[in-house]
Amino acid sequence: MRDDLLGNLRQLLELDRGLGLDWIGRGGLTTSDLALLAPPVSAPVITAPTAPVIPPTDTLRACAADIANCRACGLGASRITTVPGDGDHQADIVFVGEAPGADEDASGVPFAGKEGDLLNKMIAAMGLRRDQVFITNVLKCRPPANRLPAADEVTACVGYLHRQLALIRPKVICTLGNVPLRALMGDDRLGVTGARGTRFDYRGTPLIPTFHPGFLLRNDSAKKPCWEDLKSVLAVLGRVPPSR
Ligand code: URA
Numbered sequence: 001m002r003d004d005l006l007g008n009l010r011q012l013l014e015l016d017r018g019l020g021l022d023w024i025g026r027g028g029l030t031t032s033d034l035a036l037l038a039p040p041v042s043a044p045v046i047t048a049p050t051a052p053v054i055p056p057t058d059t060l061r062a063c064a065a066d067i068a069n070c071r072a073c074g075l076g077a078s079r080i081t082t083v084p085g086d087g088d089h090q091a092d093i094v095f096v097g098e099a100p101g102a103d104e105d106a107s108g109v110p111f112a113g114k115e116g117d118l119l120n121k122m123i124a125a126m127g128l129r130r131d132q133v134f135i136t137n138v139l140k141c142r143p144p145a146n147r148l149p150a151a152d153e154v155t156a157c158v159g160y161l162h163r164q165l166a167l168i169r170p171k172v173i174c175t176l177g178n179v180p181l182r183a184l185m186g187d188d189r190l191g192v193t194g195a196r197g198t199r200f201d202y203r204g205t206p207l208i209p210t211f212h213p214g215f216l217l218r219n220d221s222a223k224k225p226c227w228e229d230l231k232s233v234l235a236v237l238g239r240v241p242p243s244r
Pocket of ligand 1: 097098099100101104109110111112113115116137
């Protein structure tokens with residue numbers, strides 16, 4: 001039974017490689033891959049806390065201006081620039097990362113460095129251009145030395161993310177890593193490895209968690225399950241990835 005399963009998974013991986021989806025990974029499947037392979041995204045729906053009221057005149061531009069003036073936490077003093085988010089203001093899909101790094105702090109553009117290169121490949125494999133989705137982070141300023149966001153920084157900043165999502169009203173949200181999953185669902189006990197395969201409900205919008213591109217760069221074996229998650233994101237829109 002286990003051997004059958006491994007065989008099927010290997011076939012799937014070969015197939016995806018054959019399709020040219022080379023970001024998904026080069027290593028053969030190992031038993032540790034199985035630990036990352038949760039059941040397909042399905043029923044158990046977990047619901048996030050309720051929505052704030054957004055004034056009808058609000059816009060993403062106004063939100064970005066407020067972010068630019070924000071001094072709600074210590075990161076306001078150390079940042080070069082704010083990184084509010086980027087992409088289609090009416091996107092069907094919003095990707096949410098953790099926080100800007102050095103490249104993003106210098107450019108003001110989310111996922112501008114190596115991790116962004118991988119995210120761009122993931123989006124392209126889905127048959128989309130980067131400017132057809134919206135990309136943002138939980139934190140809009142860089143934590144020094146790329147440390148994880150502190151709890152008080154998330155608390156100070158997450159309101160901007162809720163506001164952006166209320167303005168964009170995407171059809172599906174894809175969280176990249178633990179930080180956005182926990183921040184949006186308001187539950188610090190959640191982790192991607194256990195949560196992926198579950199479709200969450202963020203204030204009425206499906207939320208699909210997957211791995212952070214930084215994790216994917218260090219863990220080839222996580223690319224295959226990530227690809228399954230991205231296909232689930234497309235499935236919410238009634239789409240399938242293009243064949244290659
Ligand atoms: N760049 C971002 O904008 N966000 C991340 O989470 C990582 C890199």
